[in-house]
Every structure is written in structure tokens, then in C-alpha cells.
Amino acid sequence: MLRRPGGEIDQKRLLNVPGVVLLIAALNLLVFATIVVLPVRAANTLVNIASVTPRWFLAGAEANGGWLSMLSPLISHMFLHAGLMHIALNLLWLLAFGAPVARRMRAGDALKSFSAFSRASLFMTFYLLCGVAGALLFIYMHPKDLIPMVGASGAVSGLLGGLVRFAFNRSTLFGPEYAAISPLTSQSVIVWSFFIIAMNAGIGLFGGLLTGGAMIAWEAHVGGYLFGLLAYPFFEKLAISMR
Structure with a gap:
């Protein structure tokens, strides 16, 4: 539970997910x-x-019938899911990771002003580019699939990846918004990155035992994570500069 300095619970803080994150979920x-x-x-045609x-x-x-047909799946695949459990887990983590990153980038209240809309658009761009990076690493690792x-x-x-760059410089995940960005060489970034990449590699090797043989694209997880880890400070700086 989260408490303000005075001791009262800040329930609004816990429950108020920025609109751009809710839009992605919707x-x-x-x-x-x-x-x-x-x-x-x-349905099968659309998925293909x-x-x-x-x-x-x-x-x-x-x-592929043109550049648009070739490149558009790099974006559209992010909005397709293989089943109810698949989408439920992704939306759960989207809310958990997306809310603090969007708040950090001041991406809430997109309709309040042009600058707020610009920051929300920047957050959406960051999100989509993470997905593109994940897809490209998956393609690189499985060129004949x-x-x-x-x-x-x-x-x-x-x-x-973006969250790892700042979350551990604060007393809690919902603490002061602008704690310093952690450098890539910081202990928290190195430890968490090792754990996340190793966990995903393990999922790739043994995840089929838990999913009935279904393949898990762990390479896409790692590609997206690394892009977010490296690129997040640039996006945050750009968001803060939007007045």
C-alpha cells in the first residue's frame, strides 16, 4: 500500500493509469x-x-507486394494475440510497466493541451519502436521461419527496459517522479538486465513445457527490452522539453 508523507493512502496514485496506456490496452x-x-x-487471413x-x-x-505490406507487420503484430491468456498477461504487464513510464514522461491528460498530446504521442512512439526492435531481433534470429x-x-x-533506468533510484515505484536516470553501468541496471535476459532465455529453452509446446518469442522480449533500456533517456529528455 502507498502512503503519502502525512500517512494517508494515495489511492488515486495507484489507480490512475495514464490515458495513453489505457488507449493501447483498448x-x-x-x-x-x-x-x-x-x-x-x-480471421486467419487477417492474422497472416x-x-x-x-x-x-x-x-x-x-x-510482399510493396514496402507497406512488408513493413506494416512490424507494427500490426503488436495488436494480435494468440489467446485469452496471452492478451491478459500482456495487458497486465502493460499497465504495470506502462503507467510509471508514461507518468515519468508526463504523458497523461493528452487532451488537455497540445504539449500533453505531444508527450502522449511520444510515449506511443517509444512503445511502438520497442515492439519493432523486438520483431527485428526475432527476424534476425529466425530468418527462415x-x-x-x-x-x-x-x-x-x-x-x-525504460522502467529499469529510473525505478530503482526512488524509495518506491510511485515515489518522486524525477529521480536521476541510472547509467547503464549502474549495479541495478546490470543486475536487472542480466536477470531479465536470462529469464527470457530460460523461457525460450523450457517454456514449451509449460505451454504445451507453443513457441514463445523470447528474442522479441529481449530485443524490445534492450531498445527500451538504451533509448528511454532520449525519449524522456525529449518529453520533458515539450512545454
């Missing part, structure tokens, strides 16, 4: 619901078009 739910209600053939398939991507723009990769995990992992 878009994921909308796409998931659409896939569920579509006829099976139409919008998911990341390494061999198709690496075939180039001409083989024809199995489509979907899910927001790479983007959400990028939010975790």
Missing part, C-alpha cells in the same frame, strides 16, 4: 474481439497479413 482488446467474432477464414513472418519479411518489398509471430510482449518489455 486497441489490443478491440483487435482481439474483432478476431474472435470474424469468420475463421477471414498482420503478423511477423521472418521469411516473408526478408523476401523483400517486391515479394514461416511461423508467424504475434503479441505485444516486445513492446511491453521495452517499457520494462
